[in-house]
Amino acid sequence: MKKILLTTALLAASTGYAAAEVAVSGSARMGLIYNGTDTFFTSRIRVSFKMSGTTDGGLEFGASVRADQAGEANSGGTSMDAGSVFISGAFGKLEMGDVDTAANALVGNVSGVGLTGLGDWNELGYMGQEDTSILYTYSAGAFTAALSAGQIGTEAYSVAVKYSTDMYSVALGFEDEGFGFDHQQITLGGSATFGGATVKAVVADSDHASDTQFALSVDYKTGAATITAFYADHSGNESMGLGASYDLGGGAKVVGGVVDTGFDTIADLGISLSF
């Protein structure tokens, strides 16, 4: 959470004026990326707008959207992206816009490596859904359930459940890509923390992929450093990655990684900044 949010929160506290607000935060990165053949400079800047408020009856609501400038060549920026709107209360949280499937939101992915994500080979892939999509989440103690759907008429939907404690979590998700695709996927994920180490695993069984997909990661935190390794089997193609992040404090980290994609060895190194 960013400074501007703190200022408005502080002033709200000091003035007794509790209003909706817009918090502006940002992220940026700069470094080098090796695509298996050549090395390039890479940089990216993003501005995030996070809006939040509370009704007189105590319901929380908000919206978020992102303004991006990205890419190896950042001459052309993408405009407002990844926006969603939500309202939440005792009934749970209802979110609409450019939202993830329930399975993606609850099962998620094992950890990736590198400054840029290096092709996200740690991810097994969740289904896309036509926007405006919708995601409903309900939590009770350690238990969370989620239900999502693509735009009405697409018949795309997903359901997922998760049980999560400080030490471990397990999650199960189901996705149906909907009308015209006849494509379904079941995902099962888990994580566990042992001292400084966190192990994550995800298994995905799709009726389109010939084999079950599998991914495993370990994050090991020691002082300001975090070492991450992952292995992923995408229906027979094996990929693996090794990365490290060193926290410089104040929102800056040195981040780098190497990934064997099964076809190439790619790598990156640089500085990741959050504001």
Add this chain to the structure above:
Amino acid sequence: MKKILLTTALLAASTGYAAAEVAVSGSARMGLIYNGTDTFFTSRIRVSFKMSGTTDGGLEFGASVRADQAGEANSGGTSMDAGSVFISGAFGKLEMGDVDTAANALVGNVSGVGLTGLGDWNELGYMGQEDTSILYTYSAGAFTAALSAGQIGTEAYSVAVKYSTDMYSVALGFEDEGFGFDHQQITLGGSATFGGATVKAVVADSDHASDTQFALSVDYKTGAATITAFYADHSGNESMGLGASYDLGGGAKVVGGVVDTGFDTIADLGISLSF
């Protein structure tokens, strides 16, 4: 006006530092829309930047621009939109950019209904004008006069006058679409408030439309609820709408409406948020 503006105003007061500033505010909505045949999810997020300052001699100046993410499918956002720049003082207010015609600014429209505007059938339509357009407004007590023009060479212009008190207003506008169009329109509008009810009416007489157009609306406010109804005759096509808004406090409202467009019955329902 949003929280960030308050914080800067408060700090300006406490520090004696009176500088120009940029206030960031936002709006969002989420809900369902029925187009006469099918129902769809709908959501929208907008970020607004409102800049303001004061010269040493007491002239006020400012600019505003909006970053939008909109649509039934908000995968593609529109970039910076609806920007204008102004300077104002005893001489009035001079505004340039993407501004409305004088008639649109002073006569305006009767109230619409619904979360999304439902096609804006309450509006009779003002003329477009090529940007950079210009709008000059002068107020003296209850009286306001306005003059606008499209980009130089387009010969598009508009003049309007308005008399407005707390209880009622009347406004008259004239628009000429300019070079190559030979299109003119006169609009006459009025509003009056009786207790919780506000009645608005607009008549538009264009030399292109076969008949005079007419629109009437009633807003009735009772507690946190506002009920709105309108009737509009667009050169013989009759449309009417009924809507309601319930204020949840903190910037959130439940808003819905039904419109008989003369061709279809369309409707929407959802939550409207301002930050």
Add this chain to the structure above:
Amino acid sequence: MKKILLTTALLAASTGYAAAEVAVSGSARMGLIYNGTDTFFTSRIRVSFKMSGTTDGGLEFGASVRADQAGEANSGGTSMDAGSVFISGAFGKLEMGDVDTAANALVGNVSGVGLTGLGDWNELGYMGQEDTSILYTYSAGAFTAALSAGQIGTEAYSVAVKYSTDMYSVALGFEDEGFGFDHQQITLGGSATFGGATVKAVVADSDHASDTQFALSVDYKTGAATITAFYADHSGNESMGLGASYDLGGGAKVVGGVVDTGFDTIADLGISLSF
């Protein structure tokens, strides 16, 4: 620097919470521009995001990006533009993104005139470089050295040095446009201040231009007014400009200029605002 930055800085001081932050500032202008034949309205609005932070070890880092709405017709805004990311410390400042060449950054241009820049005939032209480009700057007392390069593989690079005091500066730059262009340019610039007058001169010698290019400007500041004149010889085409700026305080200026481009006489006049 803008107001929002002040608020976060003030609150950081009062709370002891030193975090990275995003400062939002803006600029706008409105006026008239004469293109040698016709006169048009002109307006522009820009929002700037400036992010900054400090690591625990005292390194400074940041990023900046701009959201623009511009043009004679500002119906279509450009999205996020001109972004760059930097980290700086005792080793100097390393910046990546959409950065200038070293020669452009250190030698720069003589002063231009007018609200809109009027075609920037005061500039002799520096080389473009494919982004992500990189700029490294090192300062020691009055001396600054800079090195820049285009994206790896383009072989475009630039080196420059500058010696700068309160009274005068001299700078020398070299640019090579890189692979496939065989194009090089040397630029030499200087400035000196005598009372209210600042004189600037730049000479550019390119192996593509038939003659040496030359530009000279004088800025004369008296009270709230600044008068600027320039002369530029672009390989035989002589252009000259005369402009004035009057500071109204609070971030507003009246700005105008006339330029004889060698082909036409163009001019503009309006209000320039910063927030």
